[in-house]
Amino acid sequence: MTTPDPSLLSLNTATVRAQWTMPEIIDGCVRHGIGRIAPWRDQVAKAGLAETARRIEDAGIVLSGYCRGGMFPAPDAAGIKAARDDNRRAVDEAAALASPCLVLVVGALPKDPAGHVLSRDLAGARAMVRDGIAELLDYARPAGMPLAIEPLHPMYAADRACVNTLGQANDLCDELGPGVGVIVDVYHVWWDPALEREIARAGRADAGGGRSRLMGFHLCDWLVPTTDLLLDRGMMGDGVIDLPLIRSWMERAGYRGPHEVEIFSAGNWWQRDPDEVLATCKSRHATVC
Amino acid sequence: MTTPDPSLLSLNTATVRAQWTMPEIIDGCVRHGIGRIAPWRDQVAKAGLAETARRIEDAGIVLSGYCRGGMFPAPDAAGIKAARDDNRRAVDEAAALASPCLVLVVGALPKDPAGHVLSRDLAGARAMVRDGIAELLDYARPAGMPLAIEPLHPMYAADRACVNTLGQANDLCDELGPGVGVIVDVYHVWWDPALEREIARAGRADAGGGRSRLMGFHLCDWLVPTTDLLLDRGMMGDGVIDLPLIRSWMERAGYRGPHEVEIFSAGNWWQRDPDEVLATCKSRHATVC
Secondary structure, eight states: OOOOOGGGEEEEGGGGTTTOOHHHHHHHHHHHTOOEEEOBHHHHHHHOHHHHHHHHHHHTOEESOEEEEEOOOOSSHHHHHHHHHHHHHHHHHHHHTTOSOEEEEOBOSOBOTTSOBOOOOHHHHHHHHHHHHHHHHHHHHHHTOOEEEOOOOGGGTTTTBSOOSHHHHHHHHHHHOTTEEEEEEHHHHTTOTTHHHHHHHHHHSBOSTTOBSEEEEEEOBOOSSOOOTTTBOBOTTSSSOOHHHHHHHHHHTTOOSOEEEOOOBTTTGGGSOHHHHHHHHHHHHHHHO | OOOOOGGGEEEEGGGGTTTOOHHHHHHHHHHHTOOEEEOBHHHHHHHOHHHHHHHHHHTTOEESOEEEEEOOOOSSHHHHHHHHHHHHHHHHHHHHTTOSOEEEEOBOSOBOTTOOBOOOOHHHHHHHHHHHHHHHHHHHHHHTOOEEEOOOOGGGTTTTBSOOSHHHHHHHHHHHOTTEEEEEEHHHHTTOTTHHHHHHHHHHSBOSTTOBSEEEEEEOBOOSSOOOTTTBOBOTTSSSOOHHHHHHHHHHTTOOSOEEEOOOBTTTGGGSOHHHHHHHHHHHHHHHO
């Protein structure tokens, strides 16, 4: 197994979101020689879109993705329309930041404004997701912005994303046609017995314009025990995922893109000195990924 | 949708394990008119196997399953042998209690005695599971005790069971031949886009001796939010699973067996009066399942 190309390392800004503002994260990337970044919308909004675009360009950094669009299902027409409008703005922002794609966390069972799930119709939610992406593609294709579906771990099927395997995401892409691809985040898919096969399938597929369907590769680790369903992701090497193996499947499928570190960790990495976090991302990327 | 036959309700003894001993659970079932039970080995061991068998028979109760064998992967030959011996004892106990099957939670990545995961080789663990079940079948087939593989939710892939979808369990059954079937526990499989298809596939398959591969149907609910990966299961109706829909798929696949309620709930149902828990299981089974 070859070691990963250090220049492929990208920092998803959620990894140090508790400690640093967007400008501080950009400065940190420069300081640590990390040339790629995947910003979150709320962090960009706080710092200003144009200002962030300028800072990123001045720093000589490029995006590996933009987080995130999606959340398509809603209980009524007004909610569907609000999601559509918000997703169009996300496409515009991704374009302003010269992102290679807009990452989609597709949403799940429809909720009321307070966040209570209103329906048990999972198949219906999946149909809303399909329809929502299809409609967004009418806007994103002319804008030249690829949409990247991120299948989320099945433990998020009720409240975050009802696309829960790479196979399901591939099926969706087959149905939706050009302009849409997938993100492979090890945290969500490492357990899947069909993972190697579905990565190969995504690698063979054309997302349009000669682009591969494999639009991103996200890294972190699965801790044993995991103490929180959302905010207890591990640093690469601290958990049980065979990262070099999954990377080898990505590379065999033709993927040559960024390796984006995305760690939600309320109890550990969000408590640490962010310079230590970035240094650890770099060293772990070089040694255990 | 028809309402479920109340006589199919079964109580998995984990549901009130924090409050009651095995004899108290049996008495409780009698008091509440619940004619089926699925005991756990440790609870039976505490009360005595022969004594428990006698009490169950005297109460006119029958088993829906026996929990549990499995945990096949181990880091060395001694561990593999210990698992084999323990699983043979589990087969004997299941026979002594006249259980219709021995439920298998198959185990996952090999651990040291302190419970630390020692390997990231998930495919290797899955091979150990296949080999372990194959060997146990040599013992279970002559004993006339069917083995029932329970696919567990992917969030348990590292530490509890590396069989994580019904499709994967069906593949394993195809490979292993007669004497082995599956348990469909809604908590583990409700999210799976292939669930309806894989239930139908299991229903078509013969597990030997004219027995269906569908050996059990377990009920509880998925709560939003879920606050603990293991001990925060919901009572039927309190979560987001479309229970009548999944029951309809089971029935269309020919399943006519028990509906076993299995709820691990440290913060809620394990804190309540167990008579209230049993009464709630009965009423919810009648109204929301």
